[in-house]
Amino acid sequence: MKIKTTLTALSLLSVVAFGASAAESINAAQASKMTDLGAISVSGITGAPSDIEQAIANKADSEGATAYKIIGVREDNGWHATAKIYK
Template sequence: MKTKSVLPLMAALSALSFGAFAADSISLQQARDLQPMGTISVSGIDAAPSDIHQALNQAADAKGARAYHVTEAYENGNWHATAQLYK
């Protein structure tokens, strides 16, 4: 019985700790102190600008980045954004 209640708790805590280590959106000035590690793009997002940042956060996390700086973002029916990744 204890095992069944511990597993959901562990899953919830790991989800919370994952969010604590998410990549941060940074300014160009903040990026000067960090090492670049590539770029990411997200597109086809038909939602609010906050959803673009969430998509960029997820893409940056998947690449193991500590931070990202948005280099372009535009809406042409759907949103598109490109960001530089940093270690």
């Protein structure tokens, strides 16, 4: 149940644009029209779901992606998240 709540929160946060990052969160329909660059992950993130979202956005941006789609989140001594990145 906790993971469902977290994924719901992340989905809601994905519509928020973070000004410091050029990479944006996208949905599956948008992703199907872009070039898949692979996957990224972040781990050991503490704080709110928005902190996870920001960490993914920053890493996607540093990898040269213009967009990302979070595909997994779990909590185990900090948050761990995986995302597909796109250009």
